[in-house]
Amino acid sequence: xxxxxxxxxxxxxxxxxxxxxxxxxxxxxxxxxxxxxxxxxxxxxxxxxxxxxxxxxxxxxxxxxxxxxxxxxxxxxxxxxxxxxxxxxxxxxxxxxxxxxxxxxxxxxxxxxxxxxxxxxxxxxxxxxxxxxxxxxxxxxxxxxxxxxxxxxxxxxxxxxxxxxxxxxxxxxxxxxxxxxxxxxxxxxxxxxxxxxxxxxxxxxxxxxxxxxxxxxxxxxxxxxxxxxxxxxxxxxxxxxxxxxxxxxxxxxxxxxxxxxxxxxxxxxxxxxxxxxxxxxxxxxxxxxxxxxxxxxxxxxxxxxxxxxxxxxxxxxxxxxxxxxxxxxxxxxxxxxxxxxxxxxxxxxxxxxx
Amino acid sequence: xxxxxxxxxxxxxxxxxxxxxxxxxxxxxxxxxxxxxxxxxxxxxxxxxxxxxxxxxxxxxxxxxxxxxxxxxxxxxxxxxxxxxxxxxxxxxxxxxxxxxxxxxxxxxxxxxxxxxxxxxxxxxxxxxxxxxxxxxxxxxxxxxxxxxxxxxxxxxxxxxxxxxxxxxxxxxxxxxxxxxxxxxxxxxxxxxxxxxxxxxxxxxxxxxxxxxxxxxxxxxxxxxxxxxxxxxxxxxxxxxxxxxxxxxxxxxxxxxxxxxxxxxxxxxxxxxxxxxxxxxxx
Numbered sequence: 152x153x154x155x156x157x158x159x160x161x162x163x164x165x166x167x168x169x170x171x172x173x174x175x176x177x178x179x180x181x182x183x184x185x186x187x188x189x190x191x192x193x194x195x196x197x198x199x200x201x202x203x204x205x206x207x208x209x210x211x212x213x214x215x216x217x218x219x220x221x222x223x224x225x226x227x228x229x230x231x232x233x234x235x236x237x238x239x240x241x242x243x244x245x246x247x248x249x250x251x252x253x254x255x256x257x258x259x260x261x262x263x264x265x266x267x268x269x270x271x272x273x274x275x276x277x278x279x280x281x282x283x284x285x286x287x288x289x290x291x292x293x294x295x296x297x298x299x300x301x302x303x304x305x306x307x308x309x310x311x312x313x314x315x316x317x318x319x320x321x322x323x324x325x326x327x328x329x330x331x332x333x334x335x336x337x338x339x340x341x342x343x344x345x346x347x348x349x350x351x352x353x354x355x356x357x358x359x360x361x362x363x364x365x366x367x368x369x370x371x372x373x374x375x376x377x378x379x380x381x382x383x384x385x386x387x388x389x390x391x392x393x394x395x396x397x398x399x400x401x402x403x404x405x406x407x408x409x410x411x412x413x414x415x416x417x418x419x420x421x422x423x424x425x426x427x428x429x430x431x432x433x434x435x436x437x438x439x440x441x442x443x444x445x446x447x448x449x450x451x452x453x454x455x456x457x458x459x460x461x462x463x464x465x466x467x468x469x470x471x472x473x474x475x476x477x478x479x480x481x482x483x484x485x486x487x488x489x490x491x492x493x494x495x496x497x498x499x500x501x502x503x504x505x
Numbered sequence: 506x507x508x509x510x511x512x513x514x515x516x517x518x519x520x521x522x523x524x525x526x527x528x529x530x531x532x533x534x535x536x537x538x539x540x541x542x543x544x545x546x547x548x549x550x551x552x553x554x555x556x557x558x559x560x561x562x563x564x565x566x567x568x569x570x571x572x573x574x575x576x577x578x579x580x581x582x583x584x585x586x587x588x589x590x591x592x593x594x595x596x597x598x599x600x601x602x603x604x605x606x607x608x609x610x611x612x613x614x615x616x617x618x619x620x621x622x623x624x625x626x627x628x629x630x631x632x633x634x635x636x637x638x639x640x641x642x643x644x645x646x647x648x649x650x651x652x653x654x655x656x657x658x659x660x661x662x663x664x665x666x667x668x669x670x671x672x673x674x675x676x677x678x679x680x681x682x683x684x685x686x687x688x689x690x691x692x693x694x695x696x697x698x699x700x701x702x703x704x705x706x707x708x709x710x711x712x713x714x715x716x717x718x719x720x721x722x723x724x725x726x727x728x729x730x731x732x733x734x735x736x737x738x739x740x741x742x743x744x745x746x747x748x749x750x751x752x753x754x755x756x757x758x759x760x761x762x763x764x765x766x767x768x769x770x771x772x773x774x775x776x777x778x779x780x781x782x783x784x785x786x787x788x
Contacts, residue, residue: 214751221546242546311649319751360653360735376630376649488545495752499744502736505565 177201180422180430182414183208183216183226192442197433205430211364212318220244220417227420227427232412233268234320234485236276239415246416247274252428255435259452262477266411267484278431279413279452281443283384284469284480285321286407287400288368293378299400301329304379305353314371314380315354317363319498320491321408324483325381326350328406333481337490344490351501361502372397383410388448388468401469403479410483413452444470538759548756556760566744570765573740574772576655577724580662581716587663588670588715595671596678606675609668617665621732624661628652628733653735661729666722670715677711678704701787709784713777720776724769741765 177197182189182205189207191198198204205227210216213231220229221242231239239245250256256264256278263269263279270276289299304313304325315322326347327336335343359377362368369389371377380386390397401407414431433439440456443449448468451457457465457473465471486494539556542549560566595605612620627633628651635647651657681704689699727742734740741761748758 212751214753217753218750238546355736358736359649363731371630374629374631376647492545492752492754495747496754499747499752500565503565503569503739504736505568 175201175423175426177203178206180205180228180426181208181226182206182430183210183220183224183229183417185209185211185230188230190447192446193439194430194433195438195442196436197430200429200433201426217242217244225419225421226417227422228414228430229417230280230412230414231277232410232483233266233277233279234410234483236268236415237271237485238488238491240272240276244415244418245276246418246420247276248278248416248431249424249428250275252424253278253435254432255437255453255455258437258455259435260454260473260477262474263411263452266482269411269413277413277415278435279411280434281413282409282411282450282452284399284401284407284409285316285324285381285383285483287325287379287405288372288382288387288390288397289379289400290372290375290395290397292396293375296398296400299405301325301406304329304357305350307356309357309379311357311359312378313354313357314360314362314368314377314382315351315358316381317361317502319495320483320486322351322381322498323347323486323494324408324481325406328408328481333406336481337484337486339486339490344493348497348501351498355501355504384448384468399469403476407480408483409477409480411452444468535759535762538756539763541756543754543756546753556757557764559757560760560764566741566761566764569739569741569744570768572655573724573742573765574768576659576738576740577720577726578772580659580666580723581720583659583663584666584670584719585674585712585716588667589674589712591667592671592674592678592711596675606672609671612665613668618728620665621661621729624657624664625652625733628657628660652733654737655734656738657733657735658730658738658740661733662723662726665729666719669718673714673718674708674711677708677714681707706784706787709780713780716776716780717773721769721773725765 177200184207186209189204191204194204208226210219213235216229216231217235217239220226220239221244236245259279263282266279268277269279287299287301287304294303303309315325324336327333327339327343329350330343330346332339332343332347339347359371360367362371362380362382365383365386368377368380368382369386372380372386372390373393373395384399387397387399399407414434416427420427435453437453437455437459440451440453441459443451444456444460445464448464450468450470450473454473457470485491538548540552540554542551542553542555591609595602595609599605625632629635630647630649630652632651634651635644638644639647685703685707686699689703694702724740725742726740727746730738730740730743731746734743742765745758745761745765748754748761
């Protein structure tokens with residue numbers, strides 16, 4: 152063990168020296184990301200080594216990112232979520248990750264590391280970075296926590312008071328939980344698939360709008376335009392920190408989804424692997440994790456980050472016992488390509504009232 | 506080739522090359538794609554009519570196409586009807602034309618996207634209109650029919666396209682020979698008759714131009730319905746965007762694009778023919 156540590160330390164030092172010797176420019180590294188993730192707190196160690204952070208370009212959702220990468224957009228790393236990596240790898244966009252070069256790989260939460268989409272076909276394709284929940288966020292002053300359930304979304308008294316995500320997969324996980332098909336997900340029978348679609352069709356009657364950026368949902372919940380929405384935990388955090396009485400239904404019995412996103416090494420990356428792995432190591436470091444938990448309220452993939460972070464904040468953001476939580480929640484995993492395509496086409500129909 | 510012709514060809518060459526490269530070629534690609542098939546991440550390049558069969562038999566496509574044409578028609582009507590008096594005012598009733606024309610272009614000083622967002626702020630649940638009405642005590646609950654429906658889309662588009670309607674109509678009003686109006690009144694025409702039988706028919710080209718300038722792009726507008734339309738205000742371009750994006754089915758998306766182009770073309774031609782004959786009839 153000690154030997155390993157010294158070797159690792161040696162490697163890191165050597166990498167630092169080499170990087171210094173070659174005068175590698177930190178900004179040579181290009182990252183294709185969601186906006187907001189350029190926060191230097193996420194990769195402090197990289198800045199220490201290279202002086203400056205990488206260059207960022209942004210996508211609004213993974214479909215847009217996929218379309219751009221397929222039509223020739225080049226970057227070194229990208230930050231999609233685990234349910235698209237199969238498709239991205241099939242399209243030849245990714246190169247496998249060499250986990251032996253990841254300093255913190257063994258410290259990553261095992262519940263996160265083993266999610267479908269991280270490793271498959273005998274290779275690892277994604278380094279998990281952040282994770283969180285998609286769940287039912289509701290105004291506690293409008294609906295009592297005792298009454299809340301996924302079933303009431305179809306209640307006629309809630310007409311025009313609900314917002315669902317514009318993305319098909321996210322809405323579908325809600326339907327899967329509401330129709331009780333989570334044990335078979337993602338290998339659904341035709342009946343289960345249709346039942347889930349029927350549920351979404353029923354909820355459509357109550358939907359005021361389908362949110363495509365999370366801010367839209369935040370604002371609508373804050374103003375009382377809608378009183379419930381299927382959304383990400385960042386919405387809950389934004390609402391609470393702005394003093395809006397709202398919370399996410401975290402009861403695993405009632406249904407909650409866990410998503411995992413991370414960094415993938417893109418095919419055609421032009422920056423030396425050394426520098427790419429320095430960045431991956433900086434992103435997965437416990438210090439970065441502590442920062443993201445305390446300042447953003449997002450969960451990090453490194454288990455040691457939770458030990459370092461302020462216990463009160465960890466508790467407040469509902470991250471106290473991640474591994475137990477994973478057992479009960481539905482992981483957002485990929486559907487088969489055929490089902491995925493059918494779902495996306497059907498969801499468009501549902502959103503238009505068909 | 507005469508010198509004159511040669512100059513003409515040379516002058517037209519850059520524009521032709523530009524249009525050829527950036528309009529005709531992509532259009533050709535679109536046509537090709539519409540006969541191919543998407544298989545997961547690859548394109549099957551064998552010729553098929555399947556996309557057209559799917560698109561024609563799909564009630565959603567029909568519904569969205571009809572709604573888009575209907576909404577764009579409504580936007581055109583509202584915009585032109587509101588623009589005509591303004592253009593009339595600027596052409597006939599004011600000396601300070603430059604000042605007024607400048608005022609009309611003010612909305613263009615900020616980006617279209619920001620203007621759409623501004624409408625969201627105005628029409629929103631706790632937006633300008635609702636909070637004004639609430640604080641004035643006129644309503645107890647915010648009105649929720651303002652945003653996320655057809656109405657919001659039509660409102661936003663009519664505002665955004667107003668200058669495009671005003672300017673062509675203004676130009677055609679400006680060109681009217683004032684002595685024709687004098688002659689009409691000398692011959693005993695009243696103000697209304699003068700307008701209906703002289704001014705209006707002479708501005709038909711301006712009305713046609715502004716209608717087409719508004720109608721054609723608004724049928725295919727994507728960002729406005731996406732931001733203020735909700736699920737009742739969706740248009741055909743939103744579906745096309747889904748096929749090129751989330752559903753990742755470029756061939757079907759290409760087919761829909763061509764279908765909506767054809768539909769727009771037919772409606773536009775019918776409209777021009779109709780308005781021309783209407784213009785002749787009143788004269």
